[in-house]
Amino acid sequence: MKSVVDPEAKYARSLLRPTTLLIEEEIFDLPLTQAIRGRLPQAEVVVVERPDAEKLQHLSRRFSPLSTLLLARHRGRFLKACPGTDESYRCCLYQILHLGLGCNIGCSYCVLQGYLNNPFITQFVNLEEAFAELDRELERPGVFYRIGTGEFTDSLFMDPLTGLAPRLLDYFGSCRHAVLELKTKSVAIASLLDYPGEIGETIVSWSLNAPSVSAREEGHAASLTERLQAAARCRRRGYRIGLHFDPLFDFQGWQDEYRRTVALIFEHLGGDDIIWISIGAFRFMPKVRDELRWNHPRSNITAGEFIRGRDGKQRYFSAIRRRLYRFLVDEIKSYAPEVFIYFCMEDQYLWQDTFGYAPADNQELSHWLDRCCVRYREPAAGAS
Amino acid sequence: MKKSHGVISLAEIDFADRSFPFSWGPVPAVLAESITAVGVLQPPLLMEGKNGFRIVCGRRRLEYLRERTEATSVLVMAMADNCAEAELFRLALWDNRAIREFNLVETADIYLAAEKLFPAARLEGEIMPALALPRRPRFIKRCRIIASFPEGLRALTAAGAVDGETVDLLGEWSPEACQALLELVAVSGLRRNKLREVVGRIDDLSRRDGCAPTQPLAAAVKVAQVPETERVDGEVLRDYLKCALYPNLTQARRDFAARLEKLSWPARLQLEPPPDFEGGDYRLSFTFNGVREWQDALQKLTVLTGENVNEICRRP
Numbered sequence: 001m002k003s004v005v006d007p008e009a010k011y012a013r014s015l016l017r018p019t020t021l022l023i024e025e026e027i028f029d030l031p032l033t034q035a036i037r038g039r040l041p042q043a044e045v046v047v048v049e050r051p052d053a054e055k056l057q058h059l060s061r062r063f064s065p066l067s068t069l070l071l072a073r074h075r076g077r078f079l080k081a082c083p084g085t086d087e088s089y090r091c092c093l094y095q096i097l098h099l100g101l102g103c104n105i106g107c108s109y110c111v112l113q114g115y116l117n118n119p120f121i122t123q124f125v126n127l128e129e130a131f132a133e134l135d136r137e138l139e140r141p142g143v144f145y146r147i148g149t150g151e152f153t154d155s156l157f158m159d160p161l162t163g164l165a166p167r168l169l170d171y172f173g174s175c176r177h178a179v180l181e182l183k184t185k186s187v188a189i190a191s192l193l194d195y196p197g198e199i200g201e202t203i204v205s206w207s208l209n210a211p212s213v214s215a216r217e218e219g220h221a222a223s224l225t226e227r228l229q230a231a232a233r234c235r236r237r238g239y240r241i242g243l244h245f246d247p248l249f250d251f252q253g254w255q256d257e258y259r260r261t262v263a264l265i266f267e268h269l270g271g272d273d274i275i276w277i278s279i280g281a282f283r284f285m286p287k288v289r290d291e292l293r294w295n296h297p298r299s300n301i302t303a304g305e306f307i308r309g310r311d312g313k314q315r316y317f318s319a320i321r322r323r324l325y326r327f328l329v330d331e332i333k334s335y336a337p338e339v340f341i342y343f344c345m346e347d348q349y350l351w352q353d354t355f356g357y358a359p360a361d362n363q364e365l366s367h368w369l370d371r372c373c374v375r376y377r378e379p380a381a382g383a384s
Numbered sequence: 385m386k387k388s389h390g391v392i393s394l395a396e397i398d399f400a401d402r403s404f405p406f407s408w409g410p411v412p413a414v415l416a417e418s419i420t421a422v423g424v425l426q427p428p429l430l431m432e433g434k435n436g437f438r439i440v441c442g443r444r445r446l447e448y449l450r451e452r453t454e455a456t457s458v459l460v461m462a463m464a465d466n467c468a469e470a471e472l473f474r475l476a477l478w479d480n481r482a483i484r485e486f487n488l489v490e491t492a493d494i495y496l497a498a499e500k501l502f503p504a505a506r507l508e509g510e511i512m513p514a515l516a517l518p519r520r521p522r523f524i525k526r527c528r529i530i531a532s533f534p535e536g537l538r539a540l541t542a543a544g545a546v547d548g549e550t551v552d553l554l555g556e557w558s559p560e561a562c563q564a565l566l567e568l569v570a571v572s573g574l575r576r577n578k579l580r581e582v583v584g585r586i587d588d589l590s591r592r593d594g595c596a597p598t599q600p601l602a603a604a605v606k607v608a609q610v611p612e613t614e615r616v617d618g619e620v621l622r623d624y625l626k627c628a629l630y631p632n633l634t635q636a637r638r639d640f641a642a643r644l645e646k647l648s649w650p651a652r653l654q655l656e657p658p659p660d661f662e663g664g665d666y667r668l669s670f671t672f673n674g675v676r677e678w679q680d681a682l683q684k685l686t687v688l689t690g691e692n693v694n695e696i697c698r699r700p
Binding site for chain 2: 293
């Protein structure tokens with residue numbers, strides 16, 4: 001008998017299944033804490049006082065970060081501007097809703113390796129405070145927000161455990177001056193498909209790469225085909241689909257491989273299904289290189305022609321970036337001439353050289369992306 | 385701990401035993417002079433063992449005495465064989481640490497020996513801080529890499545010619561590649577920072593091209609070989625590796641130089657592109673000595689057309 005493997009079920013097996021829950025004492029009774037505990041009845045529960053960085057390191061010697069989830073209270077602002085990079089490169093003025101830290105997919109190129117001093121995957125559970133802050137922030141008249149949760153973690157990899165996506169949809173589904181983007185390399189979309197309420201303009205985005213990069217450098221991520229199948233299902237449910245070719249790599253045979261990925265996209269999605277595609281060549285802070293080599297000794301991704309960018313990050317020499325960008329943009333446009341493509345953290349010269357136009361400043365790029373959201377909203381509003 | 389002072393024959397010392405690996409490398413010159421002049425004044429600390437006295441403190445002094453002087457006996461302080469080895473180890477560690485810094489090879493040897501003697505808490509709480517060894521896995525791995533090095537590479541590391549980052553890279557290299565590097569060091573004089581750069585670039589090239597480090601290393605040596613000698617020109621070798629690893633950037637620099645040459649750009653006017661052509665400003669500078677040179681320079685600049693300037697600033 002032919003076996004049918006449900007990609008979500010397959011992926012569910014590789015989701016973080018913590019055997020230990022570290023729970024900060026003061027948030028022990030919060031609903032999300034209890035919900036997660038309820039979904040992990042076998043997990044050992046260890047209640048800790050608010051741990052500082054040193055204590056976290058100490059705890060990591062006792063509890064493996066690979067099998068431990070830290071439930072904590074976030075004490076700073078939840079809504080933050082994306083760190084982006086310095087003014088030499090264009091950034092899109094994205095906003096991050098900071099609900100978690102780290103993930104266990106294990107991409108070799110993950111920049112978080114060099115940034116986080118918390119070894120544990122962390123879920124912030126004081127959601128009511130987050131929504132209260134959003135209420136205050138989103139009251140500002142005339143301001144449109146693009147908000148994502150996938151900057152310091154993967155937006156969905158742990159969703160079966162946290163049930164966070166439906167909570168966010170409850171909030172953003174009817175929000176008129178903000179859109180939520182959930183970025184992922186997982187196919188944990190069950191809660192999105194089953195969501196019974198209004199989903200509004202919510203965008204579900206997948207990070208894509210060349211097939212060999214995906215297989216070699218992206219740890220437990222779902223395959224490209226699985227990701228695009230999931231994207232197609234989300235689209236059928238009405239979600240907007242974003243795609244992110246970030247980071248792009250320069251390696252032998254990259255043209256053929258990226259061509260295959262682009263072809264695969266349009267086997268599953270039409271150009272009109274895609275709200276935007278972002279592109280960014282691999283870049284990293286110099287200190288990340290050591291971490292990356294230590295954590296992924298077989299990876300060769302830092303052994304390229306990297307120069308020091310004006311923001312201090314290591315980047316491919318501009319001629320290489322231009323080749324990558326021109327090729328990929330041409331490939332995408334050959335299938336979907338109208339799709340909006342933008343660069344993440346790239347300079348104006350390469351914008352101009354690739355597209356024939358460039359945003360004058362970050363504000364203009366931000367405005368272009370805001371318009372993409374509105375473009376979708378208008379026909380939807382008309383249809384209703 | 386039961387101890388006694390006494391004069392013993394050097395033949396009674398078990399020089400092969402390295403249970404207390406507190407020193408590695410030659411005796412410092414000033415100490416060698418002192419021993420040559422007046423012998424070993426401070427009694428080395430030994431411990432009775434099955435094959436003779438084991439050296440706890442004073443290995444280099446004793447080895448120097450045996451190998452470089454006529455002495456046949458020495459005054460020592462000897463511990464009975466029933467004393468706690470771990471305690472003696474601690475004693476020697478703190479005694480050595482008080483008077484000098486350990487080199488990378490000594491640090492590695494001491495740590496790995498201590499691993500066998502002490503529980504984890506003691507290692508982390510006392511031994512590693514005493515060795516200034518950070519409690520991170522990469523530094524422990526570094527110790528194991530050093531322990532696996534051939535003697536020649538250990539000698540270079542102990543002498544400071546190979547630094548910690550280079551050690552980390554060499555940990556992934558085969559014994560053949562390490563041997564080839566040793567041969568390069570012998571004929572090129574590359575040390576420490578320049579050696580780290582060379583090893584880093586060879587490592588990058590081998591990763592990029594999916595080949596063994598011996599391949600880019602052999603290619604670089606071939607290019608940098610000084611004709612009719614055994615010597616390898618370190619600067620030529622570094623330049624070759626840089627060009628091999630940065631072919632596009634190298635070409636861009638050549639193209640920039642060619643564009644200036646096409647414009648008959650005077651050597652006196654120094655024009656520097658932005659670092660790595662990554663956007664930013666070009667920098668023009670020149671020297672002059674009197675009105676004529678000043679006017680010459682200005683004239684050269686004023687005849688440049690907008691097209692010329694665009695051509696100069698064309699980004700690769």
